[in-house]
Amino acid sequence: MSYLAITNVRKSFGGTLAVDNVSLQVPRGEFFALLGPSGCGKTTLLRMIAGFETPDSGTIAIDGEVMNAVPPHLRPTNMVFQSYAIFPHLNVFDNIAYGLRKLKLPKDALRAKVEAMLATVRLEGLGGRAADQLSGGQRQRVALARALVREPKILLLDEPLGALDKRLREAMQLELRAIQRKVGITFMLVTHDQEEALSLSDRVAVMEGGRILQVASPRTLYERPESRAVADFIGEINFFHATVKSMAGETATVNAGVLGIITLPFANLAPGIKPDDHILLAIRPEHVRFSSQGVAGEIVTSTFLGERSHFHIRIPGRGETVAVSGAAPPTGALHLVFPPENLFALPVT
């Protein structure tokens, strides 16, 4: 049985549907991410798990217990707020100890517990520091420690790294992942940053317009997105309109216009594609190869990025350019090759 089970949850605010019939299962100990643009309903879903919002319909269960009627202060969840919400009138120690009052620990045990948590988030010796004397990264750690020290069944993180600068964010990503492995608590991360979701999580749910488009491992999302929206949202991608001509055995033959007739392995077709369907063929920029033969093209722009370069190539019969990423092409006439094993077929809508 799944540890967190969200079943047919719906929530609207004044006529606007924020979360539309979402179902989701998360096993214990997983690092799970809700990824989507702002306004896609991911934060609302997170706040419903925490208990700050109530679903209009559907159920949220944690460890087998339905949570719908349980107020936030009695739920086995803790949250790292986007603004961190560090109590400004308390120092670091008291912020972390805030949620331990009900345990009625003896003073020594309380101190030991908070000190251990300070060490986990690498804030040793800063217990006496006032809240307004902390840097952004330190505040983030205090917010994390304050939530983790309660040993929640699920830790909820609302854009926890959004307020940090790029370098600190990258360092904290690594650390967050390490802390999650160490404490073994189920993490539920909300983010609009696809890189963050992909690099941190075991699995990612891509959301748009209140719905979940796809739930999969970061690798699957990148390599085998099931819809145009997911493919578009995760990384850069080229689309070609095509028609399925026939499907036989382990392969499908498609007419891809400028790319010609292509035979694809079955595994590269999104579920539900039938013969005669109008489809999109998708390929990542790093999978398009330069060659001495193939589809003729010319470079429109070329950007040097260090270990590789990024190009926009115009090919005849196509309005949009093709994005290609890789080593610089040989001089002379330029041709592109689209390896069938890296092309995958998606429904048009």
Add this chain to the structure above:
Amino acid sequence: MKSRSLSAYAFAYLAFLYVPVLVLPVFSFNDSQFIAFPLSGFTTRWYAGLAADTAMLHALGNSLKVGLITSLLSTLLGLTAAKAVTHYRLRGTGPALAFISLPLFIPDIVLGISLLLLLGAVGLPLSLAAVVMGHLLVCVPFALTVLIARFEGFDKNLEEASADLGENGWMTFWRVTFPLMLPGITASLLLTFITSFDEFLVAYFLSGTEATLPIYIWGQLRFPERLPMVLALGAIILTVSVALVVLAEYVRNLGVKKPMVGA
């Protein structure tokens, strides 16, 4: 040239504001019944006389009572209203705030007369309780203004964080909301107390036989020989009022920090 005339103007203006006020303490130490220059010597006997004046002490007691109750009640009312206004999007917030603040713009004499008529109409006696009610009308807008300003800098996430960390609404109020609001609450208490303590017109109409301090002072002005004592009393009230207002401002700004958002 320009800056010199400007500072002369500023100096004259400040003199105009404060010289009359300074006359009070100066003559309260003057050893003469008559309020006239030249000064005729230093004395503290007017102050000593005050301490022995039981009618004055009784009026002072009344004023303290009214001021204390008014400040507590208006701050409590202001606190709940300010929280409602700043925490929830409620229908009719704008008009409600405007109506609450309206008594600030109604002349006190009109307020006093209308309350007097109202009390008569419903058959309630004139009393210190009636004065408290009148003062609430005047003081709640002050309390509300101070407290709304304080609540507006308050991160709503802090209360959610407290709930998230296992505290119910009541404990959240005591552990988070109240400590963070304390400077605002203190400022509101001081301001409303001063407002009530100094208020004359409404109290004059509603107090009946129980005089408050301003009413007592007004009564004393009929007796020329008691004028220096009134000046001494005025000097004391002035000093305490200024001290309280300064304290209120100091406390209000205490711990006003940038909102706790991000890095």
